[in-house]
Amino acid sequence: MTTENDSSGAEETPARYIRLQVDLVMEITDPDELTEAAVAQIDGDEFMPEDERAHARDAVQRDEAEALAYLVDPFGLVNGVAGIExxxxxxxxxxxxxxxxxDEWDLYEEEMGEE
Known part of the structure; x- marks a missing residue:
């Protein structure tokens, strides 16, 4: 593990915060199923106010990208990972x-170019 020195020569501790960036490309194979799942998610959210719920239902029924955004849970990606919050x-x-x-979508090529 490496640390940096400040101008006084004292070692700094490593940064406590890490930004994790992830790019995913998904193919919508069944738009109706996706929309139904998003509407069910919205309907099951007990904390969502009714006026917001109506707006959300409308948005996911018009746009698959909106439906996907309602179903993806970044908290679920890291929930249970030891040592982080x-x-x-x-x-x-x-x-x-x-x-x-x-070549635009060759993610491995980008990684190789960064090394």
Whole structure:
């Protein structure tokens, strides 16, 4: 493990906060099933106010990306990981053009270029 020295020569402790960035590309194979799952998630949220619930239902029924955003839970990705506490999370989803044969989507190539 490496640490940095400040201008006084004293060692600093490593940063306590880490930003984890993840890119996922998903194919929607059944838009109706996705929408139904999102509506069920919204309907089951006991803390969501009714006016917000109506807006959320409308949004997920019009856009699969909105439906996916309601179903993805970043807290679930790290829940139970020893030694950490999630202090902040944000996420979004959007439609994208995807060509698995394009160099633009070669994530392993990016990793190799960074080493």
């Amino acid at each position: 999630l202090v902040q999370a944000s996420w979004s989803s959007a439609h994208t053009e995807y060509d698995p044969d394009s």
